[in-house]
Amino acid sequence: MSSATGSAAGSTSEIATTVNGAAYRGSVANRTTLAAYLRDELGLKGTKVSCELQVCGVCSVLVDGRPVSSCTYLAADIDGRTVETVEGLATGERMHELQRAFVRNFALQCGFCTPGFLMMSKALLERNPDPTEDEIREYLDGNICRCTGYQPIIAAVLEAAAELRGVGVD
Amino acid sequence: MTEREHGVVGRSVQRRDLLEKVTGAAVYAVDVEPSGTLHAKVVRSSYAHAQLVRIDAEAALAMPGVVAVVTAEDIKDLFPRFGHIVADHYILATGKVRYYGEPVALVVAETLAAASDAAAQVEVHYSELPAVMSAADALAPSAPLVHDEAFVVSPDESFTAMAATPTADEVLERDNVAHEVTLGWGDVDAALASAHLVVSNEGMKFPMLYAYAMEPYNAVATYTDHQLDVISTAQHPFMVRTDLARIFDLPLSRVRVQVPYLGGGYGSKSYTKVEPLAAVGSWATGRPVKLVLDVEEAIYTTRADSAEVNVRTAFDADGTILARDIEMILDSGAYADNSPLVVAKAANRSFGPYRVPNLRVRGRSVYTNTSPASSYRGFGAPQGSFAGEINLDKAADLLGIDSAELRRRNLVGPGEEILPGKRGLDADLRADLELLVGSLRRDASNAQSSGIGYALTASDAGAFPVSTAHVRLQTDGSVVVLSGSTEMGQGSRSALAQIAAEELGVELIAVSVSQSDTATVAYERTTGASRTTTLTGLALQRACADARAKAADMAAEVFGWPVETIQPAPGGVLGPEEKFVGFGEVIMRWFGAAAGEITGVGLVRRDGATQKMPPFWECGIVGVEVSVEPDTGQVDVRQLVTVADVGFAINPHAVEGQDLGAATQGLGAALFEELVYEGPQLVNPNVVDYRVPRMRDVPAKIDTIIVERRDGIGPYGAKGAGEGALNPMTAAVAIAVGRATGKWPTRVPLTPERVWRLLNDLPDDS
CATH class of the missing domain: 3.30.365.10 (Aldehyde oxidase/xanthine dehydrogenase, molybdopterin binding domain)
Known part of the structure; x- marks a missing residue:
């Protein structure tokens, strides 16, 4: 039940990182998780935490384009790396195709898992711009949603993929 | 229309x-942190049942950043309990602990890390007591008592109007029964004796479930100058306010409970949870205190009642139900919370939306030394329907009647009463059943190892108006x-x-x-x-x-x-x-x-359109087709069909989403989900070992049908939605597995091992 062990005081690391395009530099306690750094140090509370065991996918963010569970990834390890979170998905006022497709398809209800699903889906579409339904299920199987029954999420990712490829939506 | x-x-x-x-x-509650907030960590019991001998907090208090360690001793001048039906729930264990994981002390510190470190240094000395870890243990003669003192059940109409028979002169003899309900009419014994066929299902076991709302319980409380402000994950902020006002003897107007977006609820965030802990932390320190539980702690806070159910049904030769005799025992854990209402609802919902001329239901909610049970989506209905609906399919086979036809012959019609004196059924279940079965049979594979199952429930829903x-x-x-x-x-x-x-x-x-x-x-x-x-x-x-x-x-x-x-x-x-x-x-x-x-x-x-209870009936009409892999017992859900009899859909896409979500949670209970105790502890209080449905579990065919007959009392003829599709899911899946294997399951979840044992006539694993 205890979230951390070892000495609270003392060991810290200096980090320089880029989060959603903005550069940050500073020191973090070695025990600080990336999720805690994003939420508490940077105020980026869009990233949520749930299972704390890397099995629910809620806290997924991208580090150098690769999805990681920020609940168990140490903030010290983002030194020299680039982090993307849900807050960085939209371009100015324009929401990302995935965000719009999730809203259109009712692919969320309570929304707590949604930032993780969006970041994981972004990673999927960057690797595979035209995934099949089975490939989506395979890639997103590590993300839990307790509200929707998943089918609307699959539909949203398929739709966003089509839009990003420029095939449009019917 | x-x-x-x-x-x-x-x-x-x-x-x-x-x-x-x-x-x-x-913004969710977990995102809110007023300036100057302290962070709390709960010290939890490491015994299922033990006297609290001594709590040594000196070492913890001496650690950097620690501001306070709050124990029962510190809050004894407050009203130190909560509970909307039975105020039996200690904020912090007092005198003894009643389950592994019960809050014993609250460490409040400048940071969460400091609070967590210090919580591990609080030394709690226990003197172990014999524990009752199951309802059977708890009901045994001279079983140890979970509660030595009796608490009064709330006499408020808002509870009693929904429960079957709370009696005023109970609690004469102390036992572990938290609440007992009986419901019935006619002469059940005579009907059983003279029936053409009596079909029994004994010892049907429904598991302890965890709702897994993905945002765990959390609250931040600020107590200043006879004013308490709380921001939390409460579904019912006004009821939480009542509990908090009683604890601190404050006017209702001086307690403010705010709830931002909830990261899932599903009933598991009904009523008071962590708000009193955060509040006493703030009361003790004079600063805002935030408490965020992790998933393991959330499981210790609330689970759903497990149940063991016996059902007997008497039939005429043409399949007409003559009588039903149902006994249900719910394991409600260490504190009553909402379980008295759960067992009352379980009784009301146990015999299904059928004409039952002679009925006897006895339900008991039993205290055990386990994590306390309370509300979870559809409460009471899944426990009873699992047994009752399998019982109907079993009977259909023995009578040589198609299982849809058997239901059709016994279903109550529109306007007909399910419970005497209560609102008549505001739905047309015969028509809904046709849609359901039609969809399932249209796409049936009819393969050797596949089976179709469907089930119906009617829940007295809407709560007190x-x-x-x-x-x-x-x-x-x-x-x-x-x-x-x-x-x-x-x-x-x-x-x-x-x-x-x-x-x-x-x-x-x-x-x-x-x-x-x-x-x-x-x-x-x-x-x-x-x-x-x-x-x-x-x-x-x-x-x-x-x-x-x-x-x-x-x-x-x-x-x-x-x-x-x-x-x-x-x-x-x-x-x-x-x-x-x-x-x-x-x-x-x-x-x-x-x-x-x-x-x-x-x-x-309760007046005019909402005079009659319940405000509306929420029906569950679901079916599945499964295939069973004979070598492994693996169950694959090929079709999922739900019928939402909602009167009028204000937002049809949202209704479909609620139904698919509810059905998917039902699939979890049917196939994967079960909290398992071994001795005093849960062996799987986490989301690794407590498996919930994932994306690869989504059935290939999903058909969410909405039926609108404008027959509800709500706006434009609407009725509630959101629980219906969960309630009969475990029954439907178990029936489908029974059809696929030729053997009727006696417990869920139907894990591969259980199904394999069923197939091979081997005893159940536990």
């Missing part, structure tokens, strides 16, 4: 909350809706906006909805039992009517029109000669300035 009868309701409008949620801007709503018309014609209901993902904020826009004839974009803040919005008893669209919706319709009437009176006054000549019109009123005046203009003319507003108030109580 004409397609364009309504302007805004009945359309799958985009939910505005979803926009906030996809950008990460949506006390709802209020306020609507505030603004000078520019826009509208603010105030409601005490909570947005937990179900889409109530959007549905209420649709209703207000429809009633006032304004654009949807001009309506905002504020919810779940006991200091600023209108009273709502609960957000549960699928009630918001129906009961809050009714209150809101009445608030809109009140606002329109006030606008007409004001227009009459300022324009000198006879009030009876004024007609309602979209966005305003029509005066003589069809002269239209918008709400905004009425307001500004009446106040004599570009200022002011009209407030409409709507109230719902």
